[in-house]
Amino acid sequence: MTTIADPSLRQKLSAALAETRLRLLNISRYPGQLAMEIIIPIIFAAMPMLLGRATAGADAAANFEANTGTTNYVAFLLIGASTFTIVTSAFWHIAYWLRFEQETGTLEAVYLTPTGSTTLASGVALYSAVRGVTSSLLAYLIGCVVFQVNPFDGQVLLAFLFVLFGLVPLYGVALLFGAVVLRVKESNALIGLMQWVVAFLMGIFYPIAVLPPLVQTIAKAFPPTWMLNGVRSALLGVGYFFETWYLDMAVLWAFMLFAPLFGFWAFHRVENGIRRNQGMGEF
Amino acid sequence: MAAQTIQAKLLTGAPAWISSLLAMSRKELTIMVRYPVEFVASFGQIFLIVIVLTLAGLMFSPNGVQSGGSRQTSGIVVYGFIVFMFLSDTLWTIGYNVRREQKQGTLEQLYLSPASKSASLVSRVTVTLVWTGLLSVASAALMSVMLGRLPFHNLPLGAFVLVMALSGTFGVGFAFAALTLRIKEAGQTMANLIQFAFMMLCAPFFPFSALPEWIQNISRLIPMSYAVDSFRSTLMGYPEGFPELASIEVEVVIVAAFGLLMPVLGLWLYRREENRARRTGSLSEY
Numbered sequence: 412m413t414t415i416a417d418p419s420l421r422q423k424l425s426a427a428l429a430e431t432r433l434r435l436l437n438i439s440r441y442p443g444q445l446a447m448e449i450i451i452p453i454i455f456a457a458m459p460m461l462l463g464r465a466t467a468g469a470d471a472a473a474n475f476e477a478n479t480g481t482t483n484y485v486a487f488l489l490i491g492a493s494t495f496t497i498v499t500s501a502f503w504h505i506a507y508w509l510r511f512e513q514e515t516g517t518l519e520a521v522y523l524t525p526t527g528s529t530t531l532a533s534g535v536a537l538y539s540a541v542r543g544v545t546s547s548l549l550a551y552l553i554g555c556v557v558f559q560v561n562p563f564d565g566q567v568l569l570a571f572l573f574v575l576f577g578l579v580p581l582y583g584v585a586l587l588f589g590a591v592v593l594r595v596k597e598s599n600a601l602i603g604l605m606q607w608v609v610a611f612l613m614g615i616f617y618p619i620a621v622l623p624p625l626v627q628t629i630a631k632a633f634p635p636t637w638m639l640n641g642v643r644s645a646l647l648g649v650g651y652f653f654e655t656w657y658l659d660m661a662v663l664w665a666f667m668l669f670a671p672l673f674g675f676w677a678f679h680r681v682e683n684g685i686r687r688n689q690g691m692g693e694f
Numbered sequence: 695m696a697a698q699t700i701q702a703k704l705l706t707g708a709p710a711w712i713s714s715l716l717a718m719s720r721k722e723l724t725i726m727v728r729y730p731v732e733f734v735a736s737f738g739q740i741f742l743i744v745i746v747l748t749l750a751g752l753m754f755s756p757n758g759v760q761s762g763g764s765r766q767t768s769g770i771v772v773y774g775f776i777v778f779m780f781l782s783d784t785l786w787t788i789g790y791n792v793r794r795e796q797k798q799g800t801l802e803q804l805y806l807s808p809a810s811k812s813a814s815l816v817s818r819v820t821v822t823l824v825w826t827g828l829l830s831v832a833s834a835a836l837m838s839v840m841l842g843r844l845p846f847h848n849l850p851l852g853a854f855v856l857v858m859a860l861s862g863t864f865g866v867g868f869a870f871a872a873l874t875l876r877i878k879e880a881g882q883t884m885a886n887l888i889q890f891a892f893m894m895l896c897a898p899f900f901p902f903s904a905l906p907e908w909i910q911n912i913s914r915l916i917p918m919s920y921a922v923d924s925f926r927s928t929l930m931g932y933p934e935g936f937p938e939l940a941s942i943e944v945e946v947v948i949v950a951a952f953g954l955l956m957p958v959l960g961l962w963l964y965r966r967e968e969n970r971a972r973r974t975g976s977l978s979e980y
Contacts, residue, residue: 461897474754474755611742
């Protein structure tokens with residue numbers, strides 16, 4: 412009887428990077444899609460910006476400051492829309508990866524290889540993070556140029572650290588969502604809804620202080636809310652949840668330890684249940 | 695011979711067209727109800743979009759969420775959003791469905807049947823439009839609760855403008871379906887691009903006065919801009935400065951001409967592209 416040894420860490424890393432490379436190669440064939448990912452957040456941020464300018468006129472910046480803590484509404488809205496791009500990318504890419512493999516009939520075949528789903532999910536997450544962060548960074552920079560504000564105001568490095576440390580718990584949550592898609596199967600509808608739930612909770616165009624207290628508590632249990640507020644506070648000085656940057660960062664670190672473990676646990680649980688019952692290939 | 699004539703009559707004319715449309719719409723409805731999560735999700739999604747945009751707009755009000763916003767601002771956002779929802783449905787759904795048939799490998803078979811091609815195209819969006827109508831009413835009600843009562847005037851003229859705008863976008867939808875047959879997968883990216891261009895140039899979420907003058911000049915070249923402007927201005931009771939692009943009489947004439955001529959042009963383009971695809975054998979290619 413032939414037995415297959417468990418892959419070593421090096422082999423796992425190689426498989427994850429191969430998955431990342433495969434996906435990057437695939438998306439490089441669709442430059443139009445990539446360009447749209449940069450344009451969308453700018454247009455999305457422009458909507459409230461133009462509405463605000465038209466309705467508040469010369470008082471737009473002053474009114475905005477009274478409600479949010481900064482007069483720089485252009486950067487505030489662009490940061491919201493760009494961070495939203497990173498978050499939706501995570502949800503779309505993880506959920507759509509599973510659904511796409513399921514629809515094309517390759518998910519079951521993938522599960523027959525000695526590579527574990529954790530390794531492959533990590534590869535997809537890396538690809539998604541590279542794509543999402545690059546698009547949103549470019550969207551923010553181009554948006555700032557278009558609307559004539561300085562993109563490098565404030566503590567840029569600290570803002571980048573908030574994005575970087577926010578990515579790990581974000582993909583933990585995305586994996587949790589992937590488990591739901593694996594179970595319910597209707598990925599498009601669920602992602603469509605989820606991305607707006609996320610937009611609402613993280614406060615893409617407003618501070619979460621305007622939400623009712625219960626909703627604020629739910630929002631704070633969600634890592635992207637801390638990531639977005641951290642970036643805004645670092646760049647625009649709108650105020651950290653715990654007054655200082657390192658306490659907010661500590662919360663992100665706590666999420667960083669907990670969210671991926673919980674995500675993988677939930678994913679494996681659903682995955683094992685499906686494998687025992689109808690099988691992964693059914694959709 | 696007589697039997698053949700009767701059979702031919704059954705396959706042509708208005709009754710045959712309506713019968714095909716109903717049968718095909720029923721099929722679309724059957725597919726839709728098989729995905730209940732999608733139903734619930736689309737409803738929740740619309741509500742969340744409205745809330746997010748409303749809260750964003752309120753950040754520019756002197757007292758933020760406490761101010762509740764002005765009735766005019768609510769009118770601009772809600773009525774613009776309604777036109778946007780209807781137009782996006784009509785615009786993409788037809789092309790998207792043609793593409794889906796192509797991917798599933800059923801488009802060629804469908805074209806071998808004697809059923810009307812225009813009924814086939816219209817049926818793709820009929821059920822969706824009813825659903826969008828319900829969503830529009832619900833989102834308008836939600837906005838009224840959040841921001842106070844919406845301005846609501848001249849309903850018959852508003853309805854006429856909306857119907858004409860929809861008819862026009864059916865034509866654009868046919869033309870887009872023709873484009874999808876030609877450019878295939880790139881159609882989806884193109885659809886996104888057109889949607890976002892529409893969001894900026896036709897100003898469904900903000901007044902045209904917010905746009906720089908040179909962009910307003912581009913907006914004036916797009917009939918759908920007049921549809922958005924005349925629809926919301928009419929329902930808001932023509933407050934000062936509205937309609938923004940031209941007088942209401944001129945705007946209604948433009949929208950009516952768009953609604954009457956565009957479907958004919960769109961269908962002609964689709965037939966042309968379809969014939970080309972059949973000749974070259976690319977109908978089922980994707």
